[in-house]
Amino acid sequence: MKRQFAVIGLGRFGGSVCCALIEQGMEVLAIDQDEARVNKYRDLVTHAVVADATDEQALKHLGIRNFEHVIIAIGDNIQASILTTLILDELGVEHITVKAQNDYHEKVLTKIGAERIVHPERDMGVRLAHHLLSKNVLDYLELSDKHSIIEIIASTKMSGKTLMKLDVRAKFGCNVMAIKRGREIIVSPQATQLIKEEDILIVIGADEDIKRFEHEMF
Ligand code: ATP
Ligand code: ATP
Ligand code: CA
Numbered sequence: 313m314k315r316q317f318a319v320i321g322l323g324r325f326g327g328s329v330c331c332a333l334i335e336q337g338m339e340v341l342a343i344d345q346d347e348a349r350v351n352k353y354r355d356l357v358t359h360a361v362v363a364d365a366t367d368e369q370a371l372k373h374l375g376i377r378n379f380e381h382v383i384i385a386i387g388d389n390i391q392a393s394i395l396t397t398l399i400l401d402e403l404g405v406e407h408i409t410v411k412a413q414n415d416y417h418e419k420v421l422t423k424i425g426a427e428r429i430v431h432p433e434r435d436m437g438v439r440l441a442h443h444l445l446s447k448n449v450l451d452y453l454e455l456s457d458k459h460s461i462i463e464i465i466a467s468t469k470m471s472g473k474t475l476m477k478l479d480v481r482a483k484f485g486c487n488v489m490a491i492k493r494g495r496e497i498i499v500s501p502q503a504t505q506l507i508k509e510e511d512i513l514i515v516i517g518a519d520e521d522i523k524r525f526e527h528e529m530f
Contacts, residue, residue: 315338315339315380315381316338316339316340316341316378316379316380316381317333317338317339317340317341317379317380317381317382317383318340318341318342318343318374318376318379318381318382318383319333319340319341319342319343319357319382319383319385320343320344320365320382320383320384320385320386320396321343321344321365321384321385321386321387321393321411322342322343322344322346322349322350322352322353322385323349323385323387325385325387325411325432326342326344326383326385326386326411327352327353329383329385330342330353330356330357331356334356334357334358339358340357340358340359341357341358341359341360341361341374341379342357342359342360342361343360343361343362343363343365343374344362344363345362345363345364345365346362347362350362361374365384365386365392365396365399366392366395366396366399368399368403371399371400371403372403376400376403376405377403377404377405379405380406380407381406381407381408381409382400382405382407382408382409383409383410383411384396384397384400384408384409384410384411385411386411387411387413388413390413390414390416390417390420393410393411393413393417393421394417394420394421394424397410397421397424397426398424401424401425401426407427407428408426408427408428409426409427409428409429409430410426410428410429410430411429411430411431411432412429412430412431418431435454438452438454439451439452439453442462446464446526446530448464448465448467448526448530449462449463449464449526450463450464450465450512451463455516458518458519459516459517459518459519460516460517460519460522461489461514461515461516462514462515462522462526463492463512463513463514463515464512464513464515464526464530465510465511465512465513466507466508466509466510466511466512466513467529467530468509469529469530470507470529471507471508471509471511472506472507472508473506473507474503474504474505474506474507475488475501475502475503475504475505475507476503476504478507478529480515480525483528484517484521484522484524484525484528484529485517485518485521486515486516486517486518486521486522486525487515487516487517488501488505488513488514488515489514489515489516490513490514491505491507491511491512491513491514492511492512492514493508493510493511493512
């Protein structure tokens with residue numbers, strides 16, 4: 313059986329979630345109170361309906377409870393986003409992901425038990441900043457407030473040396489989880505693994521350890 317998703321709010325973010333889910337072969341119910349927005353997605357998604365997500369009866373009517381996962385991508389109307397989250401939670405929707413507009417919004421969503429909160433503008437900003445600050449850093453993923461994963465292009469200092477010789481874990485406390493080399497991916501590289509120029513290293517560790525690693529090796 314196909315997995316069923318509902319996306320509420322068809323702005324750029326919600327719209328792109330719909331497209332990606334459909335591309336992955338999922339069934340998607342798209343909901344927006346704005347008819348023009350709904351029409352824009354009508355031919356793309358499985359079902360598209362005009363409805364106010366803060367109207368509990370309307371949501372019940374759509375059988376929203378039966379959807380495995382509901383994504384709330386309501387933009388600036390924080391009140392509507394919070395109310396919708398509460399209603400879906402009360403109706404017993406199993407998985408709810410909500411897009412937060414700001415830190416205050418995120419705090420409230422956490423308190424009312426949203427399972428997953430995304431903050432795309434902020435998170436993308438942080439990722440871009442890391443990329444801008446170090447030309448070698450391609451991507452950055454925050455795991456907690458103290459731990460991250462970075463994707464970084466190996467420096468000339470590193471090329472031709474093994475992980476053992478560089479002694480990454482012992483010296484810096486971070487681990488190279490994988491190495492991307494063109495189309496190839498070396499997962500869990502051994503100590504004897506040689507680093508080549510243009511290798512992309514995927515490194516996990518505490519932020520301060522990663523910072524030290526970046527400072528001394530790049
Ligand atoms: P982006 O910045 O990615 O475009 P956004 O989340 O800021 O996205 P908006 O353009 O604000 O996007 O879109 C949010 C959508 O949510 C709008 O299309 C709006 O009509 C819809 N929306 C707002 N309130 C409700 C509601 N109560 N019920 C259903 N849809 C709603
Ligand atoms: P450790 O002393 O860290 O337990 P180990 O006994 O696992 O090391 P090896 O696997 O032989 O020893 O690795 C020797 C050294 O090479 C490690 O101490 C570490 O600094 C480095 N190293 C090996 N593999 C990695 C990796 N995937 N990421 C980072 N450093 C590595
Ligand atoms: Ca916006």
